[in-house]
Every structure is written in C-alpha cells, then in structure tokens.
Amino acid sequence: MKTKEQGDTPDTKNTPGKKAGRLTMRDRLISYRNLPRFFKLVWKVSPRLTFINLFIRILQAAIPLIMLTVGKQIIDEAIKITHDQSISHDYLWELIVIEFAMVILLIVMSKATSLIDELLGEKLTNNTTNMIMAHAATLDLVQFENSLFYDKLERARQQTTGRAILLTHVFSQIQDTITILSLLAVLVMFSVWIIPVLAISILPSLFGEFYFNAKNYSLIRSQTQGRRELDYLTLAGTSDNTAKEVRLFSLSGFFIQRFKNISVNLYKAKRRFGVKKSIISSLINIPGALGFYSVFIYIVEQVLVGKLSVGDLTLLLGTIRQLGSLVQGSAKRLSAVAQGAIYLTDFFDFFEIKHSIVVPPNPRPFPSPIVTGFTFENVGFKYINSDRWANRHLNFTLRPGEKLALVGENGAGKTTLVKLLVRLYDPTEGRILLDGYDLKEYNINDIRAQMGIIFQDFIRYQLTAAENIAVGNLAELKNRELIEQAARQSLADTIIERLPAKYDQILGHYFDKGFELSGGEWQKVALARAYMRDSQIVILDEPTAALDARSEYEVFQRFSSITEKKTAVLISHRFSTVRMADRIVVLERGEIIEIGSHEELLQQEGRYAELFELQALGYK
Numbered sequence: 001m002k003t004k005e006q007g008d009t010p011d012t013k014n015t016p017g018k019k020a021g022r023l024t025m026r027d028r029l030i031s032y033r034n035l036p037r038f039f040k041l042v043w044k045v046s047p048r049l050t051f052i053n054l055f056i057r058i059l060q061a062a063i064p065l066i067m068l069t070v071g072k073q074i075i076d077e078a079i080k081i082t083h084d085q086s087i088s089h090d091y092l093w094e095l096i097v098i099e100f101a102m103v104i105l106l107i108v109m110s111k112a113t114s115l116i117d118e119l120l121g122e123k124l125t126n127n128t129t130n131m132i133m134a135h136a137a138t139l140d141l142v143q144f145e146n147s148l149f150y151d152k153l154e155r156a157r158q159q160t161t162g163r164a165i166l167l168t169h170v171f172s173q174i175q176d177t178i179t180i181l182s183l184l185a186v187l188v189m190f191s192v193w194i195i196p197v198l199a200i201s202i203l204p205s206l207f208g209e210f211y212f213n214a215k216n217y218s219l220i221r222s223q224t225q226g227r228r229e230l231d232y233l234t235l236a237g238t239s240d241n242t243a244k245e246v247r248l249f250s251l252s253g254f255f256i257q258r259f260k261n262i263s264v265n266l267y268k269a270k271r272r273f274g275v276k277k278s279i280i281s282s283l284i285n286i287p288g289a290l291g292f293y294s295v296f297i298y299i300v301e302q303v304l305v306g307k308l309s310v311g312d313l314t315l316l317l318g319t320i321r322q323l324g325s326l327v328q329g330s331a332k333r334l335s336a337v338a339q340g341a342i343y344l345t346d347f348f349d350f351f352e353i354k355h356s357i358v359v360p361p362n363p364r365p366f367p368s369p370i371v372t373g374f375t376f377e378n379v380g381f382k383y384i385n386s387d388r389w390a391n392r393h394l395n396f397t398l399r400p401g402e403k404l405a406l407v408g409e410n411g412a413g414k415t416t417l418v419k420l421l422v423r424l425y426d427p428t429e430g431r432i433l434l435d436g437y438d439l440k441e442y443n444i445n446d447i448r449a450q451m452g453i454i455f456q457d458f459i460r461y462q463l464t465a466a467e468n469i470a471v472g473n474l475a476e477l478k479n480r481e482l483i484e485q486a487a488r489q490s491l492a493d494t495i496i497e498r499l500p501a502k503y504d505q506i507l508g509h510y511f512d513k514g515f516e517l518s519g520g521e522w523q524k525v526a527l528a529r530a531y532m533r534d535s536q537i538v539i540l541d542e543p544t545a546a547l548d549a550r551s552e553y554e555v556f557q558r559f560s561s562i563t564e565k566k567t568a569v570l571i572s573h574r575f576s577t578v579r580m581a582d583r584i585v586v587l588e589r590g591e592i593i594e595i596g597s598h599e600e601l602l603q604q605e606g607r608y609a610e611l612f613e614l615q616a617l618g619y620k
C-alpha cells in the first residue's frame with residue numbers, strides 16, 4: 001500500500017491520455033488552455049523580444065497582399081502600354097520599384113523574425129530547463145524512486161527544444177492568420193462563393209492533419225518507457241562508469257542486442273503509423289485539388305468573356321495559390337501547436353507534483369544544544385515501490401553527544417534509518433521525536449543544516465578539489481581556510497597537496513585537465529564535506545569502506561576528536577571501527593535485535609558477538 005506520506009505523486013492528475021498513449025478529443029481541447037500560460041512564460045522570458053517579434057510579424061503579414069495587388073497593377077499597366085505606346089512608363093516603373101522594395105522588406109523582416117525566434121527560443125529553453133532543475137530539487141527523494149515520476153520528468157525535459165519550436169509556430173500562425181484574412185478579403189471582393197467552395201474542399205485534409213498529429217502524439221507518449229530504456233542502454237554501453245565491466249564481461253553485444261530489440265519494435269510502430277498516414281493523407285488531399293481547379297476554370301472563363309482583366313487573373317490565382325498553401329501550412333502548424341500544447345500539459349503537470357515533506361507554517365526553532373536527543377517511537381518504513389518493511393519497530397534514543405554505530409548485514413536497514421533521521425523520508429508508521437517534538441514540526445532546512453553527513457554512494461563531482469569539499473556547505477565556498485581544515489580532518493589534505501593545481505585542481509576525467517583519484521582518495525575528499533559545517537550531528541555511512549587500514553585508523557582517531565562534543569552516527573562493517581562507539585545498534589531485517597556498548601554486546605554473546613568473532617577470525 002502506498003501512503004500519502006510516501007509521496008503519492010499526482011502522476012496522472014489532469015494528464016491527457018491517462019491510459020498510456022490514449023488521447024481523447026477533450027484532452028486535445030483542454031491542452032489549448034495551456035497556450036495563454038505558455039505565452040505568459042514567453043513574455044516573462046523576454047518582454048522586449050516578444051513584443052518586437054509580434055510587431056514585425058504583423059507588418060510582415062500585410063506584405064503578400066500588397067505584392068499581389070501591385071503585381072496585378074503592373075500587368076494591367078504593361079498590357080495598357082502594349083495597346084497604347086503613347087502612355088508614359090513612369091507609373092509602371094514606380095510599381096516595379098514598390099514591388100522590389102516589398103521583396104527586400106520581406107527578406108529583411110523574415111530574417112529578423114527568425115533571428116528573434118531563435119534567440120527567444122534559446123532563452124526559453126534555458127529558462128525552462130532551469131525551472132525543471134529547480135523544481136526537481138524541491139521534490140522528495142521518494143519521488144525519484146517512482147518510474148511514473150521519471151516518465152513525467154523525461155517528457156517535461158524532452159520537450160525543452162519542442163517548446164522553442166512551439167514558440168515559432170505560434171508567432172508564425174498569428175502572422176499567417178492576418179495574411180489569410182487579408183487575402184480572403186480580396187476574394188470576397190471578386191466573388192463570394194469562391195470561399196465556401198475552397199473551404200469545403202479543403203476540410204478533409206484539415207481533419208486529416210489534426211487527426212494524425214494527435215495519433216502521432218499518442219504514439220510518442222506510449223513509447224516514453226521504451227525510449228527511456230534505450231537511453232539507459234546507451235548510457236550503460238558508453239559511459240565511463242561502465243566501461244571497465246563492459247569490456248571485462250564483454251557486455252557490449254548484450255547491450256547492443258537489447259537496444260536493437262527495443263528500437264526495432266519502436267521503429268516498426270512508427271513505420272506502421274507513417275505509412276498509414278501517408279496513404280490516407282494523399283487520398284484526402286484530392287478534394288482540395290479539385291476545389292482549387294474548379295475555381296481556376298471559373299476565373300479563366302471570366303477573363304475570356306471580358307469580365308476580369310489579365311491583372312485580375314494573376315491577382316486571383318496568386319491569392320488562391322497563396323491561400324491554399326497558407327491554409328495547408330496553418331493546418332499543419334495548428335495541429336503541431338495542438339501537439340505542442342499537449343506536451344505543455346506534461347510540462348506544467350511536472351510542476352504540479354508537490355513534495356510531501358513539507359515545512360510547517362510555524363516551525364519550531366532547532367534546539368541548540370540538543371537536550372534529550374532523537375527518539376524513535378515504533379518507527380517503520382516501506383519504500384514506495386516495495387511491500388517489504390525496510391525498517392520496523394525501531395525504538396531507541398540517540399542521545400546528544402553520543403557516538404552510535406549501526407551494524408548489520410547488507411540490506412538490514414542501516415542506511416534507511418539514517419535517511420529517516422535526516423528526513424529524506426518520513427516514517428510510514430511511528431514517529432521520530434527531537435527533544436520531545438515530532439521531527440515534522442521543525443524546519444527541514446534547519447534539520448539538514450545541523451547534519452554533517454556523507455553517504456556510502458557519495459558523488460564524485462567533476463569540480464575542483466576545493467569545490468568538491470565545499471559542496472558540504474556551499475555558503476563557505478570561498479572560505480579556503482575552512483575547506484583546508486576540513487581536508488586535514490578527513491586526511492584529504494595530503495592527496496590534494498600532491499595535485500598539479502592543488503585545491504583548484506578539477507577532479508575526475510570528464511573534463512580536459514581533470515585529475516582522476518583512486519577510490520580511497522575520492523572517499524577522503526568526500527568525507528571532508530561532512531566537516532564543512534559546524535553541525536551538532538555528524539553521520540558517516542560507511543565512510544571508510546575504500547580506505548586502507550592505516551587511513552581508516554587515522555580517520556577515526558580524528559573523527560573521535562572532531563566529534564567529541566557532537567552527536568555522531570556511524571555505519572560500518574568494520575568492527576575495529578564500530579567498537580569505538582558508545583553504543584552499537586544491531587539491525588536485522590530492518591529491526592533492532594541488540595543494542596549496547598561493545599563490551600555489553602560481547603557479553604550477551606548474541607549476533608554482534610557472532611559477527612565480531614567471524615571478522616576477528618578472518619584476521620587471524
């Protein structure tokens with residue numbers, strides 16, 4: 001059972017196509033409601049560029065009509081001159097100059113609008129990517145463990161460039177709509193019935209365009225999981241993290257084959273859709289062509305009986321041709337806009353996902369110093385994607401100033417307990433009290449500010465050595481003295497002193513001039529992060545797993561003196577380390593089975609004593 005506490009994300013709330021890939025007409029209509037919100041976003045990104053873009057496009061929209069009218073007059077004037085050589089050519093030249101000026105203006109304006117589209121698109125892409133990153137950072141860890149959340153994040157992320165294209169589409173559509181209206185006005189002046197004939201004949205292809213675009217969106221949406229799998233396989237087959245194993249275990253063939261299987265299926269679905277779309281679209285375009293040519297014949301007849309001039313003929317044909325392509329283009333674009341608007345639903349939906357770990361309106365001030373400590377009252381926790389209890393029936397108090405070690409076999413629930421303590425998750429049952437009040441009553445940022453913590457799966461940031469330490473407390477990024485002190489405390493100082501650029505050395509091999517460290521060296525650097533804060537609590541989750549025996553001994557000597565007045569939680573599989581703790585909690589299948597000092601637990605001759613003996617035997 002999933003509880004609200006565990007971050008019941010509104011995965012499908014307001015999302016079109018709740019059953020993967022299915023999209024109803026209503027969904028499509030609703031998606032258009034995203035456009036005003038989208039416009040607001042664009043306007044916020046750059047009011048100036050948005051305004052200039054719209055302004056130029058409105059001017060540009062009038063040019064086709066001016067050109068067609070001037071073109072008609074040029075032809076009529078030229079024919080007049082051929083019939084009467086005495087007429088001056090001045091007016092004809094004037095018209096030609098105007099026509100030429102319009103062409104130049106059109107070129108300049110369309111270059112200007114595409115430049116602005118590009119700049120605005122780039123700004124929008126960067127802005128929305130930042131928004132996604134910022135929002136993702138506010139979400140709970142639990143949400144990152146939910147595959148539906150990942151799908152949503154992926155769709156929101158994927159469409160960053162799509163949103164820039166949507167922007168161009170919307171602006172172009174505004175421009176084309178104005179042009180279409182002006183051209184329709186020309187047709188109305190000549191003959192009213194031309195418009196309904198053209199409109200009816202073009203309807204099937206318009207519907208086709210909308211229908212297939214919606215289908216295309218549904219197809220892409222239903223392939224999100226598959227595409228994520230392809231991304232993962234590409235990463236697994238090509239990343240530096242996997243390169244060693246991929247070679248030693250000859251995994252590339254396996255990954256490639258799996259990639260092929262999935263990609264072939266996705267391709268086949270795309271091909272089936274593409275072929276169907278092409279055949280049906282070709283057929284439904286025929287009525288449009290028939291409508292156009294009937295009007296064409298009618299106009300030619302009018303010229304033959306002398307009701308229209310040759311100039312009128314060119315004007316009308318030019319108008320109808322332009323209208324045809326503008327309407328077709330608009331239909332394509334409008335359905336692309338509809339599609340883009342539906343993707344916007346994914347984008348805006350992502351921002352609807354709210355974190356369930358909330359800060360109370362009037363949080364309690366974090367106690368300084370902590371008086372009675374952290375009390376676990378029958379705490380139990382289940383991960384969102386699991387039916388098993390990772391922790392259950394936890395009842396104990398972490399006293400202020402105490403050094404508490406957590407031991408237990410793999411999967412016993414040690415890391416989970418620590419994650420509950422720092423409120424990365426909230427308990428599924430029971431509660432954790434700090435100085436007698438539920439941890440939920442405190443500000444989560446205060447809690448985390450009071451914890452110096454380093455996990456076993458720490459991150460190897462491809463940043464400088466100083467920055468790698470400062471991530472433990474970014475407020476002190478510029479405080480070189482503190483960074484160096486933290487490095488000394490974690491024994492990272494001697495490693496960094498040997499680096500070519502010392503504290504300014506970029507670590508890792510991702511970037512040019514990066515310097516790769518060994519596993520243990522990385523661990524010492526990461527460990528320094530825990531010492532960057534003057535926190536009341538220090539938590540080290542297997543901080544020395546990659547360290548050699550001498551380093552480990554030294555690290556803990558220092559750890560004891562640094563944390564003398566602090567509360568410390570330590571997870572380790574090494575009993576030589578664990579025995580330094582004041583008390584040891586032994587976990588098994590998520591539950592506490594023993595608790596006491598090293599000596600007490602040895603006397604009990606229980607699981608701790610057994611594991612201790614086992615490890616001691618290994619050293620004999």
Ligand SMILES: Nc1ncnc2c1ncn2[C@@H]1O[C@H](COP(=O)(O)OP(=O)(O)OP(=O)(O)O)[C@@H](O)[C@H]1O
Pocket residue numbers: 145383384385386390408409410411412413414415416417
């Ligand atoms: N993100 C997760 N989603 C689902 N289950 C998880 C997740 N993380 C851990 N678990 C499960 O919770 C249980 C406890 O895991 P935890 O990481 O707390 O163990 P641990 O005692 O720290 O193990 P180790 O000594 O191997 O680090 C395990 O059975 C594990 O499979």
